[in-house]
Amino acid sequence: MLRKKKERKGHEACSGCGVCLLSCPVWHGTRAMSLTRKARAKAVQGGASYEEIRHAIDACLLCGACEKACPEGIGLFDMNMHQRQELNRQRSVYPRWYPGGNMEPRCNGGNPKTGSLLLAGEMLGRDKDLCDAVIGLLGGPNRTAAAVDDGQEIARFMEAGLALDTERVDRFIMSLRPAGSLIVAEGLLHRPLRKWLPDKKILGPGEALLSTGPLRSCIGPEDLYMIESRGYHSDHERLVLFYDRLRRETGCQTNLDLQRTAISTGASSLQGRTDLKAAGCIDNAKRILKGRRVRRIVVEDLADAEAFRQATDIPVIHVGLLGSRDN
Amino acid sequence: MNIPLIKSCCTDEKPVLSDGLWSSVGDQTNPCRWDGEQWASFVKYLGAKGVAVQEGRADSSVYVSDAGGLAHGMPHGVVRPSSSEDVSEVLKAAQIYQVPVTTRGGGLTTEGESIAFGGLLLDMSPLNRVLAVDPSEMTVRTEAGIFWHQLAETLRRDGLDYLSAPLNLTSSVGGTLGVGGIDINSPRLGCSADQCLALKVVTPTGEIIECSEKNNSELMDRVLLGYGQFGVITEATLKIRPFTPIIMKYFYYSSLRTAMEDLQFIAKEDCADYSGILTIMDRAINLLVAFDSDERESQFNLRWRKQLRGHGEAGFGLRAAGYYLSRPWKFQEASYLIGRRLKLFPEFTRPEYMHENKIVDRTVVFSRAVWKFWGGSKMVIPDLAAPQEKFIEAVERGNEVCRRYFRHYTLYCVGIKLSNRRERYEMSCIPPDAQDIAFGCEFEPMLRDTNYSRDYLQSFKNEIYDIGVDMGLSYYRFGGMMKGYIRKVFGDDLVDRHLAMKKKADPAMILNRDVIF
Numbered sequence: 001m002l003r004k005k006k007e008r009k010g011h012e013a014c015s016g017c018g019v020c021l022l023s024c025p026v027w028h029g030t031r032a033m034s035l036t037r038k039a040r041a042k043a044v045q046g047g048a049s050y051e052e053i054r055h056a057i058d059a060c061l062l063c064g065a066c067e068k069a070c071p072e073g074i075g076l077f078d079m080n081m082h083q084r085q086e087l088n089r090q091r092s093v094y095p096r097w098y099p100g101g102n103m104e105p106r107c108n109g110g111n112p113k114t115g116s117l118l119l120a121g122e123m124l125g126r127d128k129d130l131c132d133a134v135i136g137l138l139g140g141p142n143r144t145a146a147a148v149d150d151g152q153e154i155a156r157f158m159e160a161g162l163a164l165d166t167e168r169v170d171r172f173i174m175s176l177r178p179a180g181s182l183i184v185a186e187g188l189l190h191r192p193l194r195k196w197l198p199d200k201k202i203l204g205p206g207e208a209l210l211s212t213g214p215l216r217s218c219i220g221p222e223d224l225y226m227i228e229s230r231g232y233h234s235d236h237e238r239l240v241l242f243y244d245r246l247r248r249e250t251g252c253q254t255n256l257d258l259q260r261t262a263i264s265t266g267a268s269s270l271q272g273r274t275d276l277k278a279a280g281c282i283d284n285a286k287r288i289l290k291g292r293r294v295r296r297i298v299v300e301d302l303a304d305a306e307a308f309r310q311a312t313d314i315p316v317i318h319v320g321l322l323g324s325r326d327n
Numbered sequence: 328m329n330i331p332l333i334k335s336c337c338t339d340e341k342p343v344l345s346d347g348l349w350s351s352v353g354d355q356t357n358p359c360r361w362d363g364e365q366w367a368s369f370v371k372y373l374g375a376k377g378v379a380v381q382e383g384r385a386d387s388s389v390y391v392s393d394a395g396g397l398a399h400g401m402p403h404g405v406v407r408p409s410s411s412e413d414v415s416e417v418l419k420a421a422q423i424y425q426v427p428v429t430t431r432g433g434g435l436t437t438e439g440e441s442i443a444f445g446g447l448l449l450d451m452s453p454l455n456r457v458l459a460v461d462p463s464e465m466t467v468r469t470e471a472g473i474f475w476h477q478l479a480e481t482l483r484r485d486g487l488d489y490l491s492a493p494l495n496l497t498s499s500v501g502g503t504l505g506v507g508g509i510d511i512n513s514p515r516l517g518c519s520a521d522q523c524l525a526l527k528v529v530t531p532t533g534e535i536i537e538c539s540e541k542n543n544s545e546l547m548d549r550v551l552l553g554y555g556q557f558g559v560i561t562e563a564t565l566k567i568r569p570f571t572p573i574i575m576k577y578f579y580y581s582s583l584r585t586a587m588e589d590l591q592f593i594a595k596e597d598c599a600d601y602s603g604i605l606t607i608m609d610r611a612i613n614l615l616v617a618f619d620s621d622e623r624e625s626q627f628n629l630r631w632r633k634q635l636r637g638h639g640e641a642g643f644g645l646r647a648a649g650y651y652l653s654r655p656w657k658f659q660e661a662s663y664l665i666g667r668r669l670k671l672f673p674e675f676t677r678p679e680y681m682h683e684n685k686i687v688d689r690t691v692v693f694s695r696a697v698w699k700f701w702g703g704s705k706m707v708i709p710d711l712a713a714p715q716e717k718f719i720e721a722v723e724r725g726n727e728v729c730r731r732y733f734r735h736y737t738l739y740c741v742g743i744k745l746s747n748r749r750e751r752y753e754m755s756c757i758p759p760d761a762q763d764i765a766f767g768c769e770f771e772p773m774l775r776d777t778n779y780s781r782d783y784l785q786s787f788k789n790e791i792y793d794i795g796v797d798m799g800l801s802y803y804r805f806g807g808m809m810k811g812y813i814r815k816v817f818g819d820d821l822v823d824r825h826l827a828m829k830k831k832a833d834p835a836m837i838l839n840r841d842v843i844f
Contacts, residue, residue, distance in 0.1 A: 015706075016392065017698045018433055018497040022476050031407060031453035034381070039389035046388040053385050071698035240679045248682075258480055258688050259496075259695075260679050291484040 009074045014041035020076065023065035023261040028287055029280035035059045037066040037076055040083070050087045057083045058095050061271065061279070062159060062188065063264035064233030077191070077233070084161025097274035099156040104168065105149040115143045116208075117179040119150040121186035122273075123302035124205070124318075130302075134320040137209055138183065149175050155188045159270050173197065183208045187230025187268065187301070194234070204231040206300035206319050207242060218322040221251035224294040225319075226308075228301040229255075229264035236260075252298075255288050263288050267303035276307055285311035298322065359400065360841060361427050361445035366403050369424035369447075373406070376416045380404040380447070390431060390441075390448050396705040397781060398439030398808060402429065402448035409453060411527055411535050411561040417449060418559070419533035421837040428837050430559055432499025433474055437708050438807030440554070440842045441502070451501055454561060457481045466524060467567050471501030471560040479690050488570040490522045494693040501560040507552050507743075507756050507803065509767060511601040511617070511693075514594040514742030519565075520551040521746040527562035531833030535561075540748070548748060549828070552755035554806050555839040556825075557832050571619040572685035573601065575675070578637025580612040581646065583726060587719045587740065589614055589635050594742040594764055598631040599623070604740040607667045608660065609726050611647065612738075617686075663735065671700055701737060703775055707784045709791035709809075710769040712743075712801045714761035722768045724794045732787045733772040740768045754817050754825050756803040767803060792816075806842040813843060 021027040021036045033039055035056045043053045050057060060080050067076035088094075111117055116138060120131050131146055138144040151172050157164055173196045176182060181201035184190055193202050206228060209215050219225060225246070232239050240260050247254055255263045264284065266272045271279035285307040297316040299305045308316045370380045381387070382404040392399050403426075408414045421428045427446030434441045451472035458468040462485060469478055475489065476496035482488055491510030493503055500519075504526075508519025516522065525539035528550050536558075538547040549557040580586035586604055593602045593616060601617035614637050618624040638646065651661040674696045680688050713721045722740060729736045743765045745757060757765055770791055788809065795802055796815045805812055814822050826844055830836065836844065 013704070015396065015698070015702050015704045016389075016394065016434065017702055018474075019694070019698060022474065022496055031455070033389050033407070033450055033452060034383075034386045036389070039385075042391060043385055043388040046384075046391055048385060048388060056385070071695050071702060244679050258476065258483065258691050260691075291481060 009072055011041045011044045011074075011079070013072050013074050014038065014045065015072060016042060017071060019071055019259075020066035020069050023069045023257060023259060023263070025061055025063060025065075025264050025266050025280065025284050026059045029283050030059070037080070041074075049090075050083055051090050054087055054091065057087050059271075060084075061264060061266035061269040063229040063262070063266065063269075065229060065261035065264065068233050068236045068261050069259050081158065081161060084159075085163075086161075088161050094160075095271075097270045097279075098160050099153075099162070099270065102153070102165075105151075105153065105172075111145070111147050111149065111175050111179070113178055114141070114145040115139075115180045116145075117147045117176060117182050118144055118205075119147045119182060119184045119186065119189065121150055121155070121184075122152050123268075124185045125150060125152070127302065130318055130320055133324070134205060134209065137212075137215065137320060137323065144183065147176070147179075150186070151189055152186055155186045156270065158192065159188055169196075176200070184231065185228075185301070187228045187232070187234065190231040190234040202235075204228055204300060207239065209319050209322075210246060215319070215322050216246065216250060219246070219250040219252045219298060221253070222293075222295040223250075223252045224289070224292060224297045224314075225250075225252045225254045226265075226288075226297060226299040226301070226304050227255055227262045228268070228299075228304070229262040230268070232262045253292060253294060265304050265307040267307040268301050272303060272307070276310060281307040282310045289314070359445040361403075363403055363445065365424040366426065369420055369426045370404060372420050372424065373416060376420070378406060378408070378413050378416050380406055387448070390434065390443065390450070393437065393439060393441050394435040394702075394706060395437030395439065395708075396703075397437075397707070397784065398442050400439070400442045400444035402443035403445055405448045405450055407450045407453045408561075411454075411529055414449065414529040414559050414561055415533040415535050417447065417533075418529055418531055418838065421447065422532055422833075422835045425835045426837060427840045429839060430501075430555055432472055432502030433495070433497040435493075435495060435498050435502070436804075436807060437706055438804055438809050440807040440839070444841070446837075446840075449559070451499060451559070451561075458562065460485055460487065460567070462487065465567050466564055468525075468562060468564045469500060471499065471504070471526075471563050473500050474498065475500065475503070476690060476694070482567060483570055486570050487567050490519075490566050490568055491516045492519050492690070494690075494697055496690060496694040500563055500565070502555075504551055504560055504563060505553060505555050509741055509743055509803070511603040511615070511741055514602055514744055514764065515597065515600060517744040517746055518552075520751065521744075521748070522566045523551060523563055524566060525564040526550060526560055528558035528560055530558045531838040539564075545750075548751040549832075551751045552757070553751075554755075554843050556829050556843055559838070572682060572687045573617045573619060573689055574621070574624050574685050575615060575617045576624075577640065578614040578616070578635055579640060579643030580614060580637045581610045581643075581650070583609050583612055583723065583738075584719055585636050586612040586614050587722060589637060590740060590742065591715060591718070591766070592634065593631070594744075594766075596631060598627050602742070604738065606738040607664060607671075608735070609730065609738070610650075611643075611664050617689075671696070674699060701771055701773070705774050705784075706771070707774070707788055708769050708771045708804065709788040710767055710803045711791065711795050712756045712758050712761075712765055712767040712803060713798070714758050714765055717758075717798055717800065718766040718768070721794060721798055721800055724798075725768060725770050725791050728787065728790045728794070729770050729772065732783075732790075735773040737771045737773065738768055739771065740766060742766050754813075754821055756801050756805075758799075758801040760799070769803075810841070810843060 018038050027036045040056050064077045135144050183203050265281045267281040272281045297308050300319050305316045429443035430449045431441040432451050454470040454472035456470045460467050474497050475492040491512045504520045528536050599616035600619045606612045680692050711721045792812050
């Protein structure tokens with residue numbers, strides 16, 4: 001007998017416990033209850049339109065922590081994305097951080113045939129030396145290659161809740177099929193890639209790099225290790241154990257809170273990429289550091305590096321540079 | 328200053344919906360209790376003082392109900408204060424314009440106490456900074472809108488922890504101190520309110536006053552366990568302790584009475600750091616005990632373990648199997664028991680919260696379990712608080728009521744060590760005749776998928792509360808929709824004395840109206 005797929009609960013299931021807001025960077029940054037996930041659920045339960053709660057929908061940084069915190073198991077991440085899509089149908093004026101242009105990739109050409117493909121995304125893709133260093137640590141070009149099409153424009157459009165060009169998405173998926181595993185820097189792509197390519201192993205750069213012993217030994221108790229929140233929350237059940245082991249083995253501190261959700265700076269969000277300060281990313285970085293005694297910050301996501309550099313004098317490095325001599 | 332009493336009203340626009348319609352979304356199922364007179368002047372006055380009032384529906388709708396989910400009401404507006412001074416301005420203005428003010432922390436009341444049925448809602452959650460941690464004195468000074476989880480998060484970075492707090496991540500410190508705050512370590516450490524060393528309070532007339540057991544102690548005793556009647560707590564100094572993971576042990580009973588006797592024995596002998604009863608059914612009772620250190624656990628095993636009459640899981644499982652095999656008609660009951668066991672227990676041993684068989688984050692583990700397995704869009708949790716000698720009878724009588732009303736329910740029992748500050752216990756959850764220790768029991772039906780009518784749920788609560796009246800007990804949740812019991816249980820003399828104090832402190836009776844008075 002076929003087992004019936006468990007249906008995800010909707011807004012009506014929200015009991016208003018408020019556990020989601022404990023992990024919400026927007027709530028911590030603004031203290032505004034009306035901008036929280038809980039407020040949106042309660043407003044929708046009360047009959048509010050998406051237009052009426054547009055400020056809350058637009059404020060969300062899509063870090064994904066609320067979904068993992070929710071004791072009711074409500075599919076909050078998809079709901080957040082859906083609300084943005086629906087809101088876009090109703091409005092004609094968009095926030096200034098909405099992406100312009102189209103979804104076409106910046107470079108054309110086929111992906112190299114290697115075991116793993118690195119989808120570097122905007123920030124890592126811009127830093128060729130770092131990209132090469134990461135590929136080197138992942139076994140060199142014969143085993144890992146940078147994807148020509150890393151889907152970053154698709155991720156932008158998804159995040160904004162804009163309609164996706166299905167042909168473009170199909171081409172992107174096809175280009176990834178030959179690879180054995182995908183190392184994806186853009187955390188927002190982890191969920192859809194798992195859906196589109198269920199047989200593929202999808203990893204973040206942090207997990208891919210730290211799965212080998214040598215780099216782990218470069219991390220110690222005086223490091224704050226910043227886990228990229230979107231990818232982490234997309235595969236939380238598995239990754240919570242991976243990072244818990246990392247923390248125990250190395251003694252490092254992490255940005256996981258007591259609920260084991262990753263506190264995000266929000267720097268990789270569309271809002272953060274447009275204006276780190278206005279999006280509250282620098283304040284979020286300060287909050288993550290508050291009360292900690294650390295001498296180095298190790299980031300998986302280069303967007304976080306910029307937020308921390310503006311928040312503190314503590315040195316910040318990308319996980320891909322852990323083994324280098326200068327660090 | 329002669330301030331006239333605030334006018335009450337019941338508007339006709341949004342009357343109480345009948346039971347048949349009670350689950351309609353978007354409707355106010357309880358009447359507004361204030362007609363909005365002078366609201367505009369009040370908002371304007373506050374604006375001139377630099378205090379913004381949010382009036383939009385999107386700003387207010389999050390406060391429409393509380394954790395109980397049975398009462399619904401909308402404020403005219405919301406203030407999110409950023410300081411004690413903001414709170415002071417709000418209360419001063421509220422006295423002048425006679426605007427009711429409802430304070431709200433985590434909104435975890437179940438009888439509508441933190442819902443504004445008109446008037447102003449004061450959302451205290453923005454006041455959530457930890458102001459100072461003093462490891463030498465083992466104290467923390469914090470703003471009172473902070474949730475216990477946030478406080479734990481901050482203290483943990485220094486290897487510290489609070490003493491005891493409700494098993495709920497989003498209870499606020501201020502709200503908890505106002506009602507008591509019970510943890511499974513309360514048999515040893517008392518309620519959260521008794522761990523408070525000092526407070527900053529804004530009185531209903533807007534004065535900002537520091538108080539402690541030495542300084543303004545009368546106000547301190549009125550505000551702690553005072554159900555928000557005598558002031559708004561804006562800062563608190565609390566005792567703290569070094570953080571320790573806990574070692575948890577479970578004992579299983581098929582007799583409620585035996586389990587309760589053992590719970591009382593544990594409290595009396597002080598043989599565990601944490602203890603409490605959680606039932607799956609009234610013939611499947613879990614007595615949990617926990618320890619802060621290996622030494623305490625060893626001591627327990629050596630001296631007291633054998634005196635407890637509960638079984639380990641395997642022993643209990645075998646006995647239960649024998650019981651149900653000989654009673655095949657009780658198949659559904661057995662199936663419920665097994666299902667509950669399979670769902671519930673892994674939550675208490677999730678690997679990410681465990682280290683070397685110890686629970687690392689008990690706050691998170693318990694709170695998540697509470698919401699996941701006992702939470703829901705509607706909750707009724709009537710309770711009884713009794714002195715030691717009346718406790719077992721009270722729980723057994725309450726259990727009989729539960730059995731008549733619901734197929735599945737949970738009882739949660741815990742002890743509360745009492746301090747010698749008797750004044751603050753007057754008209755609180757602490758029974759007047761309790762000495763040294765009191766015991767409390769919550770009776771929580773599993774409502775999940777069944778849509779009971781409000782009348783049905785109210786009848787259930789009344790029957791539990793009638794036991795309290797009959798036996799001379801007290802309750803944790805006697806405010807809001809259950810306030811009809813206040814005079815019955817505390818008596819007119821005591822209530823009138825408190826009412827006189829309230830009128831003196833709050834001339835226009837604006838602060839948290841209809842919670843108690």
